[in-house]
Amino acid sequence: MAELILHHYPTSPFSEKIRLILGYKKLAWKSVIIPRVMPKPDVVALTGGYRKTPFLQIGSHIYCDTALICDVLEHVQPTPTLYPSGHKGLARVLAQWADEKLFWTAMAWNFSPQGAAQMFGGGAPEQWGPLAKAFGEDRAKMRVAVPRMPPADAAAAYKSYLRRLADMLKEQPYLLGSTPCIADFAAYHPLWFTRTQTSVMSDILNATPPVLAWMDRMAAIGHGTVEKSNAIDSIAACARSSGVGAVLSSEPFQDEHGIALGSRVTVASDSFGPEPTEGELVAATRMHYTLRRTDDRAGIVHVHFPRIGYVLKNAEA
Numbered sequence: 001m002a003e004l005i006l007h008h009y010p011t012s013p014f015s016e017k018i019r020l021i022l023g024y025k026k027l028a029w030k031s032v033i034i035p036r037v038m039p040k041p042d043v044v045a046l047t048g049g050y051r052k053t054p055f056l057q058i059g060s061h062i063y064c065d066t067a068l069i070c071d072v073l074e075h076v077q078p079t080p081t082l083y084p085s086g087h088k089g090l091a092r093v094l095a096q097w098a099d100e101k102l103f104w105t106a107m108a109w110n111f112s113p114q115g116a117a118q119m120f121g122g123g124a125p126e127q128w129g130p131l132a133k134a135f136g137e138d139r140a141k142m143r144v145a146v147p148r149m150p151p152a153d154a155a156a157a158y159k160s161y162l163r164r165l166a167d168m169l170k171e172q173p174y175l176l177g178s179t180p181c182i183a184d185f186a187a188y189h190p191l192w193f194t195r196t197q198t199s200v201m202s203d204i205l206n207a208t209p210p211v212l213a214w215m216d217r218m219a220a221i222g223h224g225t226v227e228k229s230n231a232i233d234s235i236a237a238c239a240r241s242s243g244v245g246a247v248l249s250s251e252p253f254q255d256e257h258g259i260a261l262g263s264r265v266t267v268a269s270d271s272f273g274p275e276p277t278e279g280e281l282v283a284a285t286r287m288h289y290t291l292r293r294t295d296d297r298a299g300i301v302h303v304h305f306p307r308i309g310y311v312l313k314n315a316e317a
């Protein structure tokens, strides 16, 4: 199989989710560091428009969104599993809650004035410099349907969520049993951001010692075997591996839109990061979409998205 190339940046929480899963499954992977804000021409050469972080490249196939990347990694390396038998539905639902509710609550807390000051070099907002301004403007454009939560409301909700996690960890080392599953990786990454990137805000974790102990166990999993790469090499690898890197089955076709395979379509996130990817619809299964597109530098690229959280439209309509 072609190599796994993760396009990410160190401070990205969703990337930490995938880095740890790569470690849990003892996988070797290549690391390409991408920009935190737009413009991202090398990212868009591969994705065709999608700009969120991270995404996974296997040959000329690009897998967008960590929910789909988790399914792909499960196919690539089925053991240890992310989806424990008997708890598959529960694990996915808990992971979805963590990636959405818990994530946005934690981020509202993390980016309270003190946390933001730590991220952007200290002092008052006027002293933060151009990076902070660019970051704020970039993220504001991405928030299509994500409500803003004032830090005080976020504090109360975050504390409740941490108590709920602590309750699940009272009699077992991981959220759903004796081994980590998709729910642990999804719940961990927003808390990892609090603890490591905005540590001035991390006292909130101290009221729930079982959560801190679980975080230590999660951190100890590590990131697997990493080799540095770069955007230019990964685009070249995509161009020369046309057709290589399909992991998910493209059958059976599940049509919910009246859009036939072969149509020109767009796929875009329904809530955060609305930049669409346009291409030919070559698969729409119960779990994912695949678009085929051609790029001047990357050649023929297959870009995959989960169905949940993404909107499919006919580009010609």
Ligand SMILES: N[C@@H](CCC(=O)N[C@@H](CS)C(=O)NCC(=O)O)C(=O)O
Binding pocket: 012, 013, 014, 015, 035, 036, 037, 038, 051, 052, 053, 054, 064, 065, 066, 067, 099, 272, 273
């Ligand atoms: N649902 C997406 C969320 C990804 C996401 O929001 N990532 C953040 C970084 S952790 C992002 O894309 N921020 C803007 C950027 O990096 O351009 C997933 O699971 O992959």
